[in-house]
Amino acid sequence: MSIRNGRRKSRQSALSYETGYAAGRSHGYRTGCCQTVLQSVSPPVYPVLPLRVLYIRQGFEAIDRGVEEALSALVSEPYTGNPGDLYRLASELRPDLVLVMNGLHVFPENHLEMVAQIRAQGIRTAVWFADDPYFTDWTPSVAVQYDYVFTHELSCVELYRQAGNPRTHYLPLAASTAIYRPMAVENRYHSDICFIGNGFPNRIGFFNEITPFLTRHRIVIIGALWERLAGYEKLAESIRLSWTPVDETVKFYNGAKLVINMHRGAVDPVYSKNARNIEGRSINPRTYEIAACGALQLTDIREDLALYYTPGQEIVPYASAAEFVNLADYYLHNEAERNRVAVRGLHRTLRDHSFRSRLFQLLNTVFPGESI
Structure with missing residues (x-):
């Protein structure tokens, strides 16, 4: 190797090191600042409510996990299940509330019949739409079958009320902070x-x-x-x-x-x-x-x-x-x-913007003055 080539490679190595060091320092500083925030902010504290709640997942991993974690902290008896088990679990558990996420895509064709049968047993039902307004050709017919409707989309509140469900409420989504969190990465x-x-x-x-x-x-x-x-x-x-x-x-x-x-x-x-x-x-x-x-x-x-x-x-x-x-x-x-x-x-x-805050708001809407 010539002296000139050796010097060129040394300069390139030094430049790569400086670039990598600067990038690492930058990401490290951000991570440190975030850790300070994590240590200084406590999650909201709410009373544990004497409620039995069955949550039916949609298959949105981050949202489902956020709701499940929130219910575990908010109600005395939280349960979760998949769409195909909706009627069986509701009949066996006799919960105070069946909460369904979205009620679309992965739910069986007779899911609305199951909801009607669950309501006939005196069990309250609620659906929380997370895909609005992208599937509003379908969602109004779903909304009218539930006791309560929650949607993260402002433009859909009046749509569901006009479709026949006056107990429709605007409820924004949130982040599962157990999943989405600051971290150092490669x-x-x-x-x-x-x-x-x-x-x-x-x-x-x-x-x-x-x-x-x-x-x-x-x-x-x-x-x-x-x-x-x-x-x-x-x-x-x-x-x-x-x-x-x-x-x-x-x-x-x-x-x-x-x-x-x-x-x-x-x-x-x-x-x-x-x-x-x-x-x-x-x-x-x-x-x-x-x-x-x-x-x-x-x-x-x-x-x-x-x-x-x-x-x-x-x-x-x-x-x-x-x-x-x-x-x-x-x-x-x-x-x-x-x-x-x-x-x-x-x-x-x-x-x-935790799911715990959102779910407390939802439960307070469904059970006003009864258990809260």
Whole structure:
């Protein structure tokens, strides 16, 4: 090896070391700040209610686990089951409440008949819709079969009331902080910008606009349908066209300098069942989940966003692709401010957006003055 080549390799090694050291220091500092928040914020404390509650899972791992953990802390007798066991478990356990998550997709065809039979036994039933408004061709017929309806979507409250269920309530989702939490992760999870979700048409259009910006950064995009990007070949090495497990999602969020949240388009004749063209007005569960990881989140704007996070302080909203690029460039170059916003978002999530808080609100609605 020549002296010149040796010196070049030494400089390259030194540069790689400095780059890796800086990245490690940056992620370590963020993790340390998040740990301070975790130690300073206590979960909400509620009385244990003398209730027997049967929860029927939908198959949304993070949401199901969040609800199950909350019920374990809130009621004296919590039970869980799968959709196919709905009627059998309700008949055997005779709970005070059967709570069904979503009631779509994986539920048997006769699930509404089972609900009617359960109600005929004097057992109260409730459904919590987590997919609104994307399947509103189907959900009104489900809603009218339950005693109580809860939806995370503002635009669907009046829909279900007009369909025939006056006991419909707006109840936002939350984050399972046992799953979504700050952590140190390996370098392979590190990125400048991360997005996890399917390439629905509105997202494809947005990412087409920001592709020139993304090519200048270390990015991660995970989900189906992204091969339809106009600049797919330019980003292909950074795209994983597959589903990723929840625990992997958490690691990618933790490894990113910033995470994009972009809601899917509600009016989509191919991927939605929403013939009424009901617009989405409420934030998705991903909003809480990203924040619970202590990651900086750049999100498109939904009507109720400011009810749950302070824009510019705990979360960073953008209204266009051009604004996103400007904001992303700013926060990528301003580590201290990036960490301040991320840590504030984590604090707000731990304090206000637990499933324990949401389930206490739900139980207080179903059993007003009876057991609470």
